[in-house]
Amino acid sequence: MAVQKPSIPRGTRDFGPAQMVKRNYIFNTIKAVYQKYGFAQLETPTMENLSVLTGKYGDEGDQLLFKVLNSGDYLSKTTEADYQAGSKSFLTKVAEKGLRYDLTVPFARYVVMHRNDISFPFKRFQIQPVWRADRPQKGRYREFYQCDADVVGTDSLLCEAEIIMMINEVFEGLKLKNFTIKFNNRKVLTAITEVIGAPGKETEFCVAIDKLDKIGKEKVIEELVAGGFSADNLQQIDPIFDGSKTIAENLVFLKSYFASNEIGQKGIQEIEEILSYLDAYPIKDTHLELDLTLARGLSYYTGSIFEVKANDVKIGSICGGGRYDNLTGVFGLSDMSGVGISFGVDRIYDVLEELDLYPETHASSLQVMIANFGSETTAPGITLMNALRALDINTELYPDNAKMKKQMTYANNKGVPYVVVIGSEEIANETYALKNMVTGEQESLKMNDLISKIKNSH
Amino acid sequence: MAVQKPSIPRGTRDFGPAQMVKRNYIFNTIKAVYQKYGFAQLETPTMENLSVLTGKYGDEGDQLLFKVLNSGDYLSKTTEADYQAGSKSFLTKVAEKGLRYDLTVPFARYVVMHRNDISFPFKRFQIQPVWRADRPQKGRYREFYQCDADVVGTDSLLCEAEIIMMINEVFEGLKLKNFTIKFNNRKVLTAITEVIGAPGKETEFCVAIDKLDKIGKEKVIEELVAGGFSADNLQQIDPIFDGSKTIAENLVFLKSYFASNEIGQKGIQEIEEILSYLDAYPIKDTHLELDLTLARGLSYYTGSIFEVKANDVKIGSICGGGRYDNLTGVFGLSDMSGVGISFGVDRIYDVLEELDLYPETHASSLQVMIANFGSETTAPGITLMNALRALDINTELYPDNAKMKKQMTYANNKGVPYVVVIGSEEIANETYALKNMVTGEQESLKMNDLISKIKNSH
Numbered sequence: 029m030a031v032q033k034p035s036i037p038r039g040t041r042d043f044g045p046a047q048m049v050k051r052n053y054i055f056n057t058i059k060a061v062y063q064k065y066g067f068a069q070l071e072t073p074t075m076e077n078l079s080v081l082t083g084k085y086g087d088e089g090d091q092l093l094f095k096v097l098n099s100g101d102y103l104s105k106t107t108e109a110d111y112q113a114g115s116k117s118f119l120t121k122v123a124e125k126g127l128r129y130d131l132t133v134p135f136a137r138y139v140v141m142h143r144n145d146i147s148f149p150f151k152r153f154q155i156q157p158v159w160r161a162d163r164p165q166k167g168r169y170r171e172f173y174q175c176d177a178d179v180v181g182t183d184s185l186l187c188e189a190e191i192i193m194m195i196n197e198v199f200e201g202l203k204l205k206n207f208t209i210k211f212n213n214r215k216v217l218t219a220i221t222e223v224i225g226a227p228g229k230e231t232e233f234c235v236a237i238d239k240l241d242k243i244g245k246e247k248v249i250e251e252l253v254a255g256g257f258s259a260d261n262l263q264q265i266d267p268i269f270d271g272s273k274t275i276a277e278n279l280v281f282l283k284s285y286f287a288s289n290e291i292g293q294k295g296i297q298e299i300e301e302i303l304s305y306l307d308a309y310p311i312k313d314t315h316l317e318l319d320l321t322l323a324r325g326l327s328y329y330t331g332s333i334f335e336v337k338a339n340d341v342k343i344g345s346i347c348g349g350g351r352y353d354n355l356t357g358v359f360g361l362s363d364m365s366g367v368g369i370s371f372g373v374d375r376i377y378d379v380l381e382e383l384d385l386y387p388e389t390h391a392s393s394l395q396v397m398i399a400n401f402g403s404e405t406t407a408p409g410i411t412l413m414n415a416l417r418a419l420d421i422n423t424e425l426y427p428d429n430a431k432m433k434k435q436m437t438y439a440n441n442k443g444v445p446y447v448v449v450i451g452s453e454e455i456a457n458e459t460y461a462l463k464n465m466v467t468g469e470q471e472s473l474k475m476n477d478l479i480s481k482i483k484n485s486h
Numbered sequence: 487m488a489v490q491k492p493s494i495p496r497g498t499r500d501f502g503p504a505q506m507v508k509r510n511y512i513f514n515t516i517k518a519v520y521q522k523y524g525f526a527q528l529e530t531p532t533m534e535n536l537s538v539l540t541g542k543y544g545d546e547g548d549q550l551l552f553k554v555l556n557s558g559d560y561l562s563k564t565t566e567a568d569y570q571a572g573s574k575s576f577l578t579k580v581a582e583k584g585l586r587y588d589l590t591v592p593f594a595r596y597v598v599m600h601r602n603d604i605s606f607p608f609k610r611f612q613i614q615p616v617w618r619a620d621r622p623q624k625g626r627y628r629e630f631y632q633c634d635a636d637v638v639g640t641d642s643l644l645c646e647a648e649i650i651m652m653i654n655e656v657f658e659g660l661k662l663k664n665f666t667i668k669f670n671n672r673k674v675l676t677a678i679t680e681v682i683g684a685p686g687k688e689t690e691f692c693v694a695i696d697k698l699d700k701i702g703k704e705k706v707i708e709e710l711v712a713g714g715f716s717a718d719n720l721q722q723i724d725p726i727f728d729g730s731k732t733i734a735e736n737l738v739f740l741k742s743y744f745a746s747n748e749i750g751q752k753g754i755q756e757i758e759e760i761l762s763y764l765d766a767y768p769i770k771d772t773h774l775e776l777d778l779t780l781a782r783g784l785s786y787y788t789g790s791i792f793e794v795k796a797n798d799v800k801i802g803s804i805c806g807g808g809r810y811d812n813l814t815g816v817f818g819l820s821d822m823s824g825v826g827i828s829f830g831v832d833r834i835y836d837v838l839e840e841l842d843l844y845p846e847t848h849a850s851s852l853q854v855m856i857a858n859f860g861s862e863t864t865a866p867g868i869t870l871m872n873a874l875r876a877l878d879i880n881t882e883l884y885p886d887n888a889k890m891k892k893q894m895t896y897a898n899n900k901g902v903p904y905v906v907v908i909g910s911e912e913i914a915n916e917t918y919a920l921k922n923m924v925t926g927e928q929e930s931l932k933m934n935d936l937i938s939k940i941k942n943s944h
Contacts, residue, residue: 034595045526066882068503099619147899161557184885308868410766424524427642441605
């Protein structure tokens with residue numbers, strides 16, 4: 029067989045040991061919070077039938093789906109006419125399956141397929157990769173993880189309060205202090221279009237102001253004008269761009285702004301109910317900001333919407349979500365409302381990296397390496413290793429009798445905090461030399477003292 | 487959009503909350519042992535270039551690879567002649583990527599691509615799904631997880647001892663008592679073919695006796711005869727079928743059997759060295775059995791081989807592995823030897839299910855549900871919920887003011903061990919009614935007493 033220079037597909041990544049430790053730190057933090065709040069885990073298959081995926085993400089989404097060729101002689105059911113008809117039509121003959129594009133559609137499919145077995149409200153979380161045939165670029169990958177939690181089958185606004193608290197617990201767990209949870213309500217946005225005299229234009233309005241962060245107020249206004257909003261409309265919109273108001277001030281403003289608008293009052297009511305639940309939680313600084321220009325692109329949101337910004341890093345939102353009315357309608361199950369959230373692990377990874385927030389040592393990494401100097405040291409090395417492992421301290425005995433320098437380089441590269449050396453002198457005295465790889469400090473200790481020392485530093 | 491009845495692809499599975507709790511129990515047990523033994527995690531992309539995958543698993547394997555269609559207008563670079571040439575040749579024009587078929591080839595690729603950054607010996611573990619377009623049947627899926635650990639870049643037989651101990655710790659952790667680790671050495675098998683006068687026939691020999699469990703001794707002999715082994719050969723093979731010998735007895739037998747065979751003696755030496763390392767470990771019942779008929783199908787093994795059987799369940803091996811000389815040769819990096827192991831999670835899942843070995847409660851599941859009877863009970867409910875969560879007790883407040891029966895059914899279906907009810911009487915007395923969902927017992931407690939009670943049962 030010819031020797032090949034191997035590579036991986038564009039837009040995909042290997043995660044080596046050092047990256048996995050950091051990624052797991054993020055995943056485990058999120059997962060622990062989800063579980064503490066009563067969410068249960070779901071995993072769905074990597075491949076879904078194209079009939080499930082197609083048409084759910086718009087035309088562009090359909091283009092970005094990775095399609096899997098049928099197995100075996102996949103051309104056998106095609107004709108030359110099929111081939112001549114081109115890629116799109118030929119596809120239906122040669123591919124029945126595609127790769128998961130997000131976690132929402134598989135979740136909706138699961139709910140529909142298992143609706144008779146599920147006790148609603150159903151609180152599920154799901155942490156799995158998704159695939160999109162986007163053009164790869166900095167920060168945009170063709171394979172990336174999503175970390176979603178949703179509650180479906182209830183309209184209770186307690187769920188919104190829980191989501192706000194989960195966001196707080198996750199970022200507190202990750203030691204990120206300076207973040208803002210922007211929230212808003214789609215009913216408020218609908219009411220704004222009504223109040224300014226542009227009813228029915230909610231979609232255009234949301235699409236335009238969704239770009240505020242990226243293109244600025246002036247260009248948003250331009251886009252609104254192009255979308256048919258009048259000068260009079262726009263004048264009345266102006267107050268919502270005032271980002272300096274507190275939540276209380278915004279509510280005072282909205283109450284007069286929506287004085288005679290029903291849906292607007294419903295939006296205010298929802299916001300106030302959520303805030304009243306939050307009052308009962310012990311965390312007082314909820315990092316909340318009522319941002320009347322927050323719209324979120326997706327059209328299926330119908331109530332609360334959320335987005336989280338890391339204020340010290342130039343990066344897009346690190347978490348987002350909202351309430352929807354109709355998760356499963358496309359699969360024939362109507363009135364399945366719920367609220368969900370998704371953490372952007374790749375961006376959170378970059379934020380923690382840039383702010384240097386990763387813990388220095390990780391319980392999941394190797395804690396102790398015992399150097400190996402041949403058969404004489406093997407048995408005492410194994411004994412010490414097992415005593416440490418019995419205390420759940422990750423330990424290894426270097427497998428070969430190699431030069432000291434090689435073993436120390438290995439320990440250093442692996443980031444091991446402690447190295448134990450057993451030489452002939454040590455065997456004679458029944459002591460072990462313990463080297464702290466961070467401080468460089470070295471001392472000679474009896475086994476029990478060495479074990480206590482490592483255990484206490486652990 | 488037309489309403490669809492959704493389904494999932496044949497041979498794939500959804501894992502709902504109850505299954506995920508059990509699967510995570512297995513994954514977490516294996517992962518903790520791998521980490522305790524100094525293995526570091528690696529994750530590779532789901533899609534690999536077909537140039538990396540093709541030709542690594544034999545012709546049958548190539549057939550079983552799932553291939554991913556190129557994105558965009560994938561037919562644009564094809565001609566009618568390509569189409570006429572048929573599925574196999576057409577494939578090279580329309581698909582460049584495939585789904586991971588195992589964890590070994592991606593690992594080998596990773597090692598080659600990162601050989602200058604890795605400190606060898608490299609101890610990596612990897613827990614990810616793989617995909618095979620096999621015909622689905624009971625216990626055989628098109629998507630399933632593999633749980634591999636390998637050490638590469640060392641010949642040290644201490645690694646084999648470590649693997650045997652890891653197997654012991656994993657199954658001890660999973661409370662499986664009656665299992666056997668069958669081990670053997672490829673050098674012993676090679677020597678057998680030499681000793682009986684059939685040198686160079688190692689492959690035929692291994693392929694045939696690998697089927698012993700499935701087809702029995704008689705049919706194995708028939709297959710060996712068909713493969714060109716003589717009656718004289720077979721007579722000399724006979725003693726290895728005696729499965730009643732202890733390890734020590736087998737070694738005595740082999741020492742005389744291989745008295746003048748060099749590779750046989752090397753095999754014995756390796757076995758003895760591994761056993762001498764095991765003596766230094768605290769676990770004395772290692773569940774080891776030296777099975778001279780253990781061959782394992784894969785041709786790349788060159789030293790120790792392992793296979794684990796659950797003795798109380800009729801099922802194939804639940805774990806297997808071995809030593810190899812040349813992991814990365816096909817990618818141009820020679821002399822990369824190592825030893826690896828893989829746990830079969832789907833089979834282990836079935837074994838634990840059949841023997842009823844799953845723990846009754848899981849720390850990852852919901853521990854307490856607080857019933858919701860409207861706004862009066864919401865604030866005290868949230869307060870209690872947060873007090874419990876602060877102790878890492880997974881707790882939720884039912885989100886809606888629903889009928890008692892509905893809330894109890896929900897708690898029951900979710901398998902929650904405790905339900906707390908806050909009624910008007912409870913609010914007046916500042917007490918909570920705690921219901922133990924397993925025993926049915928119910929008592930009225932002050933908040934701190936309730937918290938201690940749950941905490942202590944936890």
